[in-house]
Amino acid sequence: MKHWILLLKRELAYFFFKNGYALNILSLFLMLSFLFSLLIPSQETGKAGIVILLVQLLTTTIFAHHVLQDDYKDSTLDQLKISGYGPIFLITAKLFGYWIFNVSVLTTGTFVYLFLYKIPVDQFYLQFIVLLIMSVLSTNISVFSSSLTMKTEQNGFLNLLIATPLSIASLLYAASLLNQTGLDNTEEIWLDLKVLTAFCFIIVPTTVFACSYIISEIQYNS
């Protein structure tokens, strides 16, 4: 566990303080949110949440290649693989690190965006919970797609091509949930949230095992 936390800390330090990734992803998030919001009238608060979901998926996927490809390129991945810890150990630390990074950066962006849209407090909570659940899904799916394209250069767009179809079901479901105006039917909303969480229980272990398999099989970084 000590080594897992060490790897997690390194991932977080790398994302937050090095290379300006945090600033880049936040800027991209706000820029895309603003561009999308031009298409939506400010009264349509439900759609504002959908914009955030879409932009979250885009930004998370575009930056996902840093999770594995950087380590693959400089052969750190080789050294991590032979450090005596299994691929699941490595991938869970990396995924968790990227998720924390995403949540913290994108939450900041979401607050700014929702403030601009003047979303009522009760809807804001719902949108935030949905965004949190969707961040788990988008992180896992984007890291999975980036693990598939680890050997290719400039793979941001390719990642999007892989991640978008995989996320579409949960994205549509979350969008329909956010489209419900008001919180009158609380029971129904809780049920929808449970279904969305169930998506996580399927996607997270699947992607962890898939990514672990890929990094254990990927060969030769000469």
Next chain:
Amino acid sequence: MLTCHNLTLKNSIFTVFNNVCFTVLAGGVLVLQGPNGSGKTSLLKMIPGLIKNNIGRITWNNIDINKDILSFNKNISYIGHKNALKPELSVIENLEFWAKFKGEIELLPAAIHYFQLEDILDTKLRFLSSGWQRRVELSKLLLSNTHLWLLDEPETNLDSSTKNILRGLIEAKARDGGIVLIASHNLIGIRNAACVNLLDFKNETLDFIA
């Protein structure tokens, strides 16, 4: 004792090497030689399981490494072609991570001292020359007490004085009972090192003991 039994590597086009058999006893240094594409790096990567599609068997103290590759890998320090270091982190941040992750943090001062890294500890790696970056990478060898060192072109970018430091380190490791496998175009002049040319394994089987 590390033994490779009939290792064969074929890619989709040709056989890289065929039936490589060798044993390296404790305290042995084996230099794998050969021109580009002869399979030196591949052979080194086969040992910790970074390349899996091989024919043949590798044993460590007469136990097949595939029985418990994770435990076996804890005995290995591997230095590849590239430096597994983050250019955005300082020298000390890079070394501290590897010392805590795979080695022992108590060994860090000795590693720094041996490779004379004291003056550059707070410098970010990207500001260092390739030679100094290689020094930092090589200092990782001293961060853990592993029994088997796999070194892929370790002398790349090093000046003659650092090559001497490296040579001394390898010889000391061998004296200490460790095993060192080096892939190199050039023999770097290590005392009592055995050499094997992978081209010799192209068409025939050779048994080799170092």
